[in-house]
Amino acid sequence: MSNLFPKSVNKLPLQIIIYLCVLVSIVTAGATYYMTPKYTRVGYAPIQPVPYSHALHAGQLGLDCRYCHSNVERSGFANLPTAQTCMNCHDQIKTTSPLLAVVRQSYQTGQPVPWVQIHQVPDFVYFNHAIHINRGVSCVECHGQINQMDVVAEAKPLSMGFCLDCHRDPAPHLRPRDQVTNLDWKASSPEAQLEQGKKFVHDWNVNPPQSCSGCHR
């Protein structure tokens, strides 16, 4: 019988295999790059109902984080300020500004300001702020340089890998407890940070949970 297929088809299985491998690796690489939290979450900066600028309030004016996020040292959930907290100043400053209309309305009617949540972890993850703030982990480690952001964007992926990187080696991320909300604080050198961090780990018995029960309940 004559050849049914041209000779060039002999190469076809090999070509298919190679193409498949290339395709799979492209898809894998693409997914790893584009579909992991480092890409999908970092930079997320939704528009908020009130154009609040951390750069102005926390940076320029020097408000401490805890003035508004008052329960960050007590509770697992770092609260957003109530409209009353805003009105503490804004019933004297910029009292008629249209940008603050939503806040004033919230204060008067009790209707909450619908802030869009930026930093989220899944419902089955239980993150606790108080333990981190009280144990020398600064806001900047997870939230980035908030005091320089006009619009808050998610600075870190907040994936499980991100959390474990610190939980497995907390020394590079610890600072003196009174500098936790000082977002501009830096150790004098990377070596100093490590040395200080190790000392904190030892003195404070820092032993962050690495097994599932630490965050998954």
Place this chain on the structure above:
Amino acid sequence: MKRQNFHPAPSQRELHGPNYWRSLDELAQTPGFREKLEREFPAGAETLAGVDRRHFLQIMAASFALGGVGLAGCRRPEANILPFGKSIEGFVPGLPVYYATAMPQRRIALPLLAETHQGRPTKLEGNPAYEPHGGSTSLAAQASLLDLYDPDRATEHTQNGNVLAAAAVADLLAGIGAAAAADQGASLAFLAGASSSPTRARLVGALRAKFPQARWAEYEPVADEPPAAASQAVFGRNLRPIYRFAQAKRVVSIDADFLQAEAGSLYYAREFAKGRRVKAKEDPMNRLYVAESGFTLTGSMADHRLRLASSRMLGFAAALYAQVTGDHAYDALAQGLELPPGWIAECAADLAANKGQTLVLAGSHLPPAAQALAYAINAALGNLGATVQFVEPAEPAALGIGELAAAVRAGAVKTLIILGGNPVYNAPADLGWAELQKSVPQVVRLGYHRDETSGAAAVNLAAAHYLESWGDGRTLDGTVVPVQPMILPLFGGLSEIEVLARIAGEANADPYTLVAATIGGLAGGDGAAAFQRFLHDGLLAGSAYPLVAADFNGGGIAALASAAPAAAAPSKSSLEVRFVADNKVDDGRYANNGWLQECPDPMTKLVWDNAVLISPRLAKDLGIQSPGAMLQVARDETENFTKGKEGAPLAELTVGGRTITAPLHIQPGLDNYTLIVPLGYGRTAAGRIGTGTGFDAYPLRTAAAAHVAGGATLRLTGERLVLANTQEHWSMEGRDLVREANYDEYVENPTFVKEEGMESETPPVLGETGGSLTLAEQAAQIPRGNSLYVTPKFDGVHQWGMSIDLNTCIGCNACVVACQAENNIPIVGKDQSIRGRVMHWIRLDRYYSDGQADAAAFGGEGNRATPEDPQVSLQPIACMQCELAPCEMVCPVNATVHDEEGLNVMAYNRCIGTRYCANNCPYKVRRFNYFDWNLRAIGSFYLGPAGPKGMPELVKMAKNPEVSVRMRGVMEKCTYCVQRIENGKIQWKVKSAQAGRPGDVSVPDGTIKTACQQVCPVEAIVFGNILDSGSEVSQAKARAQDYELLGYLNTRPRTTFLAKLRNPNPRMPDYNALPLSRVEHDRKNRPAGFQESGSAPEAKPPGSAMATGPDRLGGLS
């Protein structure tokens, strides 16, 4: 062929936007994207059409971060954070707030601490400030939380079906008061349940003062307190006894279920356990004699148990009285009583040998003569003032429902106010209450549900739950406790005191003001400060009733004795019916509570149903227990059990001319011809869970025979009803699951547990060296024995462990529902329960033993019939948190791992539902979510997505936000309340850091309590850090009778048990040298050394049944 690409012509937008938007053309125009756009940019959405580039870029800025290559649909859902407008003092989102409150339960109140999350209560605990309860609660209190979130509760006030506004209700009630004033209240009547509230008492007094002719009636179908007539007869006053079980060395219970059913059972259980607990061999142990007709939890704790019909209890009391005092005045009552010879004599002798430290009590349902005789026996034994003390509760006089019915029948009542209760459902059947109620011209009913009574009332007011009301109550000893609301009434419900106040025309009917006034009056001095203190503490200090010195006068007994109903022994043709309040749904009030319906009955292990309990003798007589029936379901099938499902025969039960149809369940340990009929089921208007569940026994109940009725007959109908029985196991099959010994054997040989079980025959679990380490060293260093598996490093600051004392566990099931409330455990419904899919993380295993189970193997006739008079052993089982967990080794996706502190941890999001872990668990403590129990409605699981979806918003509020709610396909199990552990550690570390001691990270003992531990009234469950040798759990594990369950499997469980001890009297006729479960075990496992009962076995050398060899017990600690 060369491809040609045809791109659509670029739009205006594209030409002005950046290049890469070309490929996102479709994306920019899909509705989903537009929707997302609109959600995120409320201001910018309308500017999308026809906008200039700068604006457009601003709007699109955020979309860059969306990872715009088509993954916008992969984003996690948008969420909003909604802070308050005005700040709320003391409100910290994320931290629970605790309020002291109390649960009213007939004539007493249970002090509670309610844990609220974000303004709603999610868990109830006992108030530790009230020392007699020590912070524990009962099963009913734990489950009452779910009632608050009952989607079937009444949500509006109605009149003839039309909704009434709050103002209209106020007018209506005021109008009633005004109308009643005209005739001094002669045509006004009230019917309420019992209550201990001083405020209600005060208002009733005000009503009486204003309307002297009005009738106030109280009705409770269940009798949980001794009748007043008894105390009146012998003390001349209406006194309430308070029993001090902790001081009693010998207790005789005459049909009194003081551990579960009687009022004050929580306090009594706790006190009884103090006498029961044995920490060292020098500790004494109390002894309990019980005479009962059913098999109650009190009976399960008994060292000597006599099965006797309830109608004969009066005779028993008379016989005991005669034996103790030598006074044969009431011997006529004991005529015809057939008791095992010597039972009463030896019992009385034992009592006499412990004068002043004994206790005799009679059940509240018995005729007053029985209680009077019990008081007489106590008086003769010198117990009055010592183990039996009295208080005089101040309660307003009330009519009974019979007297009220007579008034209604006579046409004297024109306005009837029904407060709570459910008389149409549970009034005595011979009253014909439903018709009577309909005959009253104006009926106003305050009810929590739209139930049977609501159907016969024109005006229905929605009641508020106690968790959303202001009120007060008194505990057993009279301490005043507050009822505080955790939340505003969800549906504008009214409380009892508000209704009464409005009718009485009080100026201020606000319940808060009413309660404050009452407390101010009781406290004296600065009323407002006292009230604040009262609300904070959860009790009013010093408000307990003073103890009353009671002068016993036996002269009144004769009158009671002659008034007592005559009793003939029940027989096959004339059975006796004992009506009992169900262990779970009480008199029917909790019928719509899913947690209680699914909680297995402590003895029968039935869920979602009630059944008439019959004795094995009667079953044989009826022919429904065929000869040769095997006990173990797995081995054989009988008519009653097919494929593991109980098919109960239906029968017609006729009492006094009234008939109902009910399933029969064979219950070992009953008096031969007594039927136990649980009340509270078969409701017709209870809501989605309670309606149609079980059968209604109230139609059989008449006022004269409300608790015990004779002359009953049974007729089988030939049909069967499948009952959901969650434990058919009637035997431990000779294994050493519950290890027991008699107290005498324990004193002689405290380490008897080491000689039981496989560990005495197998190589030492921890190896030669490991066994000699201390508990703390073992936990941290994990001696390997000969294990091949890599074990995790236990280097955490704490190592958690738990000890469960089987000697004190009374089987109340409070731990089961507490765990359910704390951990968001769903209910599954009757059908799934039959399939064995009940989700409780902690279960209570109940075993019967009569020593005959495997007798067939030894030439006896045993195991051929259900035991008639067995002993019961109870064992709570939750995840053992094994150090070498069999479940961890087999998970293909590593969803269950071990953490550094010894917990076996479950990561729900990783689980793929293989169920291999549950297969491998030897304790069978893992539970699988076969369906999404939360999302799908009970009864429609198999419809899947085609069925109704979603959980009512109200029920979602009951969930504890600290614990994940699991979805379909995920395995779950007890986690030692890991949320409490983590929160406890966090709070401790935060506290230490803020106090300047950041290095202090070890949580002190007792700070972290698991839900089951916190709720247990007898402190049977102890949890803590085993690295700390001074912690309570370390001390418990150091006791001689500590053992591991199935320890020879080398699982190294962190939960260990303390063996059960029984303290029988060697002189009693039913004395057994070994607990009957030991007889099964010893006979099977060491036949060579086994001795028949009658004498205590000599101490056997360890491993005697095995071949010779070196002593292999090594140094087991």
